[in-house]
Amino acid sequence: MNISELSIRRPVLASVLTIIILLFGLIGYSYLGVREYPSVDNPIISVTCSYPGANADVIENQITEPLEQNINGIPGIRSLSSVSSQGQSRITVEFELSVDLETAANDVRDKVSRAQRYLPRDCDPPTVTKADADATPILMVTIQSDKRSLLELSEIADLTVKEQLQTINDVSGVQIWGEKRYSMRLWLDPGQDGRIRHYARGHQERPRPRKRRASLGQHRRQHHRADDPHDGTDAHHAGVQRPGGARRRPTASSA
Numbered sequence: 001m002n003i004s005e006l007s008i009r010r011p012v013l014a015s016v017l018t019i020i021i022l023l024f025g026l027i028g029y030s031y032l033g034v035r036e037y038p039s040v041d042n043p044i045i046s047v048t049c050s051y052p053g054a055n056a057d058v059i060e061n062q063i064t065e066p067l068e069q070n071i072n073g074i075p076g077i078r079s080l081s082s083v084s085s086q087g088q089s090r091i092t093v094e095f096e097l098s099v100d101l102e103t104a105a106n107d108v109r110d111k112v113s114r115a116q117r118y119l120p121r122d123c124d125p126p127t128v129t130k131a132d133a134d135a136t137p138i139l140m141v142t143i144q145s146d147k148r149s150l151l152e153l154s155e156i157a158d159l160t161v162k163e164q165l166q167t168i169n170d171v172s173g174v175q176i177w178g179e180k181r182y183s184m185r186l187w188l189d190p191g192q193d194g195r196i197r198h199y200a201r202g203h204q205e206r207p208r209p210r211k212r213r214a215s216l217g218q219h220r221r222q223h224h225r226a227d228d229p230h231d232g233t234d235a236h237h238a239g240v241q242r243p244g245g246a247r248r249r250p251t252a253s254s255a
Contacts, residue, residue, distance in 0.1 A: 042095070043094070043096075043097070044130075045092075045104055045105055045130060047067060047090070048089070048091075048127050049123060050123065050124040051089070052124075053087065054123075056084050060089075062120055063089045063123060064084045066118040067089070067091055067115050068091060070115040071093060074108065076095045076104065078094045078095055078096050079094045131172035150180045154179035157176050
């Protein structure tokens with residue numbers, strides 16, 4: 001007895017089996033994921049360094065280029081892009097999918113620590129984060145109060161809210177905008193005694209003049225591996241002048 005004969009002799013059983021198959025098909029179709037591209041998180045490391053008072057040219061020559069020269073020697077890099085703006089340098093390193101994120105972050109930290117000797121002494125130490133610096137935040141939380149001051153709200157946001165959000169899984173970083181920190185001002189009276197006059201004289205001589213070079217615009221550069229299948233460009237590109245003084249200079253680097 002085959003299934004055709006069974007269906008003819010027992011039409012009710014055949015109808016029930018057909019309905020069950022259709023029901024399971026509808027349930028499975030509702031849970032079926034449709035995606036054009038696979039859900040893959042690329043290992044991306046960002047390096048940020050601040051240099052107050054420096055323009056885009058100084059940032060690119062004294063900070064971005066030394067860091068790029070050291071980071072470019074790490075194996076497994078797919079692309080390397082940088083943005084040199086007023087007082088800040090941001091370098092984004094994208095690795096291949098087969099590279100472990102923790103291993104890539106440790107390699108970048110080692111290269112950045114070695115490159116600090118070539119950076120200006122008065123610049124801030126570079127920071128390495130396991131996220132894309134150009135990415136936009138997925139959640140913004142506003143803290144406000146009619147009874148507390150901005151200093152108290154900044155302390156609550158830094159010590160309470162930020163620490164709680166950082167403990168959540170898959171959260172790469174938490175930033176605070178608009179905070180206000182405590183500051184202190186000292187008014188010295190040089191006429192009190194010799195010790196205060198000596199301290200005041202040394203305190204006045206301590207600040208050194210700094211050349212502040214200001215210019216508009218920012219510099220963007222992007223490097224691709226020579227063996228990257230997605231990069232079909234040649235190794236030489238021409239510079240493109242952007243409005244506002246910004247300049248885009250894409251270059252290619254070999255593995």
